[in-house]
Every structure is written in structure tokens, then in C-alpha cells.
Amino acid sequence: xxxxxxxxxxxxxxxxxxxxxxxxxxxxxxxxxxxxxxxxxxxxxxxxxxxxxxxxxxxxxxxxxxxxxxxxxxxxxxxxxxxxxxxxxxxxxxxxxxxxxxxxxxxxxxxxxxxxxxxxxxxxxxxxxxxxxxxxxxxxxxxxxxxxxxxxxxxxxxxxxxxxxxxxxxxxxxxxxxxxxxxxxxxxxxxxxxxxxxxxxxxxxxxxxxxxxxxxxxxxxxxxxxxxxxxxxxxxxxxxxxxxxxxxxxxxxxxxxxxxxxxxxxxxx
Numbered sequence: 001x002x003x004x005x006x007x008x009x010x011x012x013x014x015x016x017x018x019x020x021x022x023x024x025x026x027x028x029x030x031x032x033x034x035x036x037x038x039x040x041x042x043x044x045x046x047x048x049x050x051x052x053x054x055x056x057x058x059x060x061x062x063x064x065x066x067x068x069x070x071x072x073x074x075x076x077x078x079x080x081x082x083x084x085x086x087x088x089x090x091x092x093x094x095x096x097x098x099x100x101x102x103x104x105x106x107x108x109x110x111x112x113x114x115x116x117x118x119x120x121x122x123x124x125x126x127x128x129x130x131x132x133x134x135x136x137x138x139x140x141x142x143x144x145x146x147x148x149x150x151x152x153x154x155x156x157x158x159x160x161x162x163x164x165x166x167x168x169x170x171x172x173x174x175x176x177x178x179x180x181x182x183x184x185x186x187x188x189x190x191x192x193x194x195x196x197x198x199x200x201x202x203x204x205x206x207x208x209x210x211x212x213x214x215x216x217x218x219x220x221x222x223x224x225x226x227x228x229x230x231x232x233x234x235x236x237x238x239x240x241x242x243x244x245x246x247x248x249x250x251x252x253x254x255x256x257x258x259x260x261x262x263x264x265x266x267x268x269x
Contacts, residue, residue, distance in 0.1 A: 001118060002088040002096065007125045011047045012132060016093045022048060023094075023136045026056025030245075036269040038062040040176040040234040041245075042202075042227055044263035045072070045129040050250040051181070051263040057246035058265025059133045065173040067100050067142045068134065069107075069163075069233075071226035072126035072179035074149040079120025081150040082159060084108055086116040090143065092128065094135045100142035103170060107144065111162040113155065120147035126179040126223070134177070148226040153211055156225070160207075160232030167237060178230040180223020182262030188251040191262040194219045195247070202266055203242045207231035234268050242268040 013019040026048070041062040044051035074083075086104045089096035108114045121127070127145050134141050150156055167174045182198065183191040198219050201209030207228045214224045221227075231239075246265040251257035 003085065003090045003121060005092050005128055006123055007128055008093055011125060011129050014093055019093050019132055020136060022052065023056070023132045026052045027060035027133065027136060028056070029053055030057045030060025033061055033063050034267060034269060036063065037173060038064050038175050038267055038269050039237055039239045040178060040230050040268035042178040042180055042223070042230070042264065042266040043130065044181045044265070045126045045179045046181055046250065046261060046263065050253045050261070054246040054248050054263040054265045055133055058267065059137060061245050062267050064137065064177070065175040066138060066140065067103065067172060067174045069174060069176045070127045070130060070143055070145045070179065071148055071176060071230050072124065073223045073226055074120050074124060074147045075126065075222065076123050078123065079147060080115040080117040082114050083117035083120035083147040084114050085118060085121050085145040090128070090131055090145065092131045092135065094132050095139065097131055097135060098142050100144055103174070104144045106170070107163060107166050110166045111159055113159050114146070121145060130177055130179050148229055151225055153208055153228065156229045157232055160229050161236055164233045164236030167233070176230050176233060178223060178227045180221060180227050182221050182264050184220040184222070184261050185259050188249050188257040188260050191249050191260050195262040195264060199244060199264060199266070202227065202231065203244070205231060205235055205239055205242055205268070207235070239268045242266055
């Protein structure tokens with residue numbers, strides 16, 4: 001089953017040439033690549049006018065493999081808690097990205113809590129917004145989209161261990177891209193302070209610390225669950241360091257500093 005775009009013309013430009021030009025502009029903001037293969041990159045998923053520069057600086061700096069597991073939050077409440085889109089293509093105005101159905105099948109067979117499920121993805125925007133960037137970076141890239149709403153750390157830890165085992169045994173390298181915004185609808189200064197608290201355990205490669213800090217301090221990081229899972233997998237795959245590639249709030253683009261959303265880009269290698 002193919003997935004058609006649901007936020008083209010809203011979160012990002014719906015016209016092919018204009019979208020490609022916009023994404024290229026954002027990717028060109030990136031500093032030179034780190035020189036090491038990227039195990040995990042986290043980038044934001046808001047409208048490009050607000051978060052596109054952070055996403056571009058992050059994904060442009062990342063050195064991603066030709067196959068990417070996409071981990072994103074579930075804003076709709078539909079579908080399974082760990083939902084894998086198992087086959088087909090995901091379309092944007094830039095064309096279709098193929099799902100690596102063999103790896104999707106391998107992941108779901110190795111871990112039965114990873115469920116083949118379309119419903120969690122059909123109206124969800126968080127992974128779709130990543131695709132134009134990934135398409136421009138590598139139009140031949142293959143993806144495995146996973147929607148994450150499982151909120152029990154012990155389950156995420158177990159699932160992450162099994163995912164990492166499967167990825168280690170896969171014959172070609174696989175990267176992870178996590179889609180997440182940070183704090184929502186607080187002042188610019190409050191967002192910077194709270195987001196710094198959440199970024200601290202991320203930079204320490206501490207997934208349990210991340211979920212604990214976010215919950216203790218009521219940080220409205222929408223992708224905390226996929227990022228927790230992503231960090232668990234990345235650590236099991238040998239991740240040794242993390243860096244903040246970019247940070248901004250919507251206030252810097254829109255001018256309203258009283259009610260912002262925070263955006264962070266992170267690279268783990």
C-alpha cells in the first residue's frame with residue numbers, strides 16, 4: 001500500500017520545483033559533515049517556515065545510510081503503539097520513497113510488539129515532513145516508517161534491544177531519523193530553558209534520563225517516546241557521542257516570542 005501526502009501545501013510547499021528549491025536552501029545551511037556515519041539524527045517536523053532551517057542544518061550535516069528507520073510520534077491517537085508501515089511507497093510532491101519491506105518484515109518478525117499497521121500513519125504528519133529532505137539528500141533512500149506512542153520505558157527498552165539486534169545483523173548499514181519538536185506554546189526564554197534540560201540527557205546518550213526529565217519537568221516534547229526508543233537502539237549499535245546541530249524557536253521566524261515552539265536538531269554517531 002502506498003501512502004499519499006496529507007500536509008503538502010500546508011506544512012511545506014505543494015509544488016515540486018518550489019519545494020525542491022526550498023529544501024535545497026535549508027540543507028545548504030548545514031556545516032560540513034562530521035566525517036563519521038550517523039547512527040541517529042533528530043529533526044523537527046513543523047511547517048518549514050518555522051523549523052525548516054533547523055531540519056536542514058541537521059539533516060544536511062548528517063551522514064545517513066541508504067536505509068533509514070523513521071521514528072515519529074503519534075499525534076492522532078490512531079493505530080498501534082509501535083506501528084510499522086510494512087511496504088509500498090511514501091509520496092510527496094518530489095516523488096515516492098520506497099519502504100524497505102524486507103527489513104520491515106524482519107523487524108516485525110523479530111519483535112512482535114512492532115506491528116504492521118497503516119492506521120497510525122495515514123493522518124500523521126511527523127514522518128511525512130522529513131521526506132522531502134531525505135528525498136533531496138538521496139532519492140534512492142529506502143525507509144521503514146515507525147509510529148511510536150508506547151509510553152512504558154521497560155517496553156521501549158526491550159523493543160529497542162531487539163531492533164538493534166536485527167539492525168546489527170542486517171547486511172547493509174541502517175541509520176535512524178527521529179522526528180520531534182521540543183517545547184510547545186510557552187515563551188521563547190522558557191522554551192530555551194526547558195529544551196536545554198531535555199537536551200542534556202540526549203547529549204549524554206541517556207534514554208531513561210530523557211523520559212524522566214521530560215516527565216518531571218512537564219516538557220512538551222512531542223517526540224520524547226520515539227527519541228527514547230531511538231537512543232536505546234543507537235546505544236546498542238555503539239553510539240559514542242551526540243551533538244546539537246541546530247536550535248531555534250518559532251519566535252525567531254514568526255516574531256511572536258510569547259508563545260513559541262522549540263526546535264532542536266541532534267546528531268548521534
